[in-house]
Amino acid sequence: MLHTNRLILRRWQPADRDAFARLNADPRVMEFYPSVLTRAESDAGADRIERHFEERGFGLWAVELPDVAPFIGFVGLQVPRFAAHFTPCVEIGWRLDPEFWGRGYATEGARAALAFGFEILQLDEIVAMTVPANRRSRAVMERLGMTRDPKDDFDNPLVEGVLKRHVLYRIRS
Numbered sequence: 001m002l003h004t005n006r007l008i009l010r011r012w013q014p015a016d017r018d019a020f021a022r023l024n025a026d027p028r029v030m031e032f033y034p035s036v037l038t039r040a041e042s043d044a045g046a047d048r049i050e051r052h053f054e055e056r057g058f059g060l061w062a063v064e065l066p067d068v069a070p071f072i073g074f075v076g077l078q079v080p081r082f083a084a085h086f087t088p089c090v091e092i093g094w095r096l097d098p099e100f101w102g103r104g105y106a107t108e109g110a111r112a113a114l115a116f117g118f119e120i121l122q123l124d125e126i127v128a129m130t131v132p133a134n135r136r137s138r139a140v141m142e143r144l145g146m147t148r149d150p151k152d153d154f155d156n157p158l159v160e161g162v163l164k165r166h167v168l169y170r171i172r173s
Contacts, residue, residue, distance in 0.1 A: 002113070004108045004109065005108070006105070007063055007064065007108055007109050008063070008064040009061035009062070009064075009075055009112055009113065010061055010064060012046060012062045016046070016062050016071045017042070017043060019070075019071040020074075021039045021043070022097075023042075023073060023095065023096075023097055024036060024045070025037060025038075025042070026097075026098065029095060029096075029097070031134075032131045032137075033163070034160065034161070049074070049078075058076070058116065058117075059076055059077065060077070061075060061076040061109075063096065063105065065105070069100070072096055072099075073094065073097050074093075074094065075092075075096075075106065075112075075113055076092070076113050077090050077093075077116070077121075078090070078093065079091070081158065082157045082158050084156075084157070089127050090123055091126070091127050091128060092113055092126050092144075093128065094106045094110055106137075107143050107144065110144055114126060123173065124173055125170055125171065125172050126171055127168055127169065128141045128146055128168075129154075129166045129169070130166060130167060132153075132165065141169040142169075144171060146169035146171040147169060147170060147171070148167055148168065148169045153165065153167050
């Protein structure tokens with residue numbers, strides 16, 4: 001469990017799955033993904049997150065806003081499920097409920113996740129990736145001090161069509 005000034009990043013609880021499914025069914029949240037997710041797809045994603053924690057000891061933490069909301073999304077670290085020129089690596093990522101966008105929660109939670117990665121896991125580097133058009137996530141990456149080299153941009157093998165091309169950001173300890 002990680003704490004920031006305003007957030008708790010914690011392991012998932014069974015009650016988080018309903019809110020996670022609503023999040024994954026929201027077209028605004030999933031704008032830069034191939035599609036919104038069904039409940040079964042969302043639950044499978046939650047299962048993958050739990051397995052990652054069990055296998056690696058870290059993962060995408062559920063984000064709680066104390067005294068406001070028990071689950072507003074996730075922020076955390078994961079090992080990508082594909083091979084690319086920059087793998088193996090650890091990636092930082094986030095997905096929050098639109099009700100909580102624009103308040104600095106993604107950046108705040110991500111700073112805690114980066115600190116965990118560098119201080120506890122002793123990582124040398126953490127990456128982040130998204131489609132070029134995802135300006136909100138790219139702005140978070142830049143606020144975190146991550147940098148992009150256009151030579152690192154790549155085609156994500158898990159995605160087809162116009163969303164296949166991704167930009168890669170990096171930060172070193």
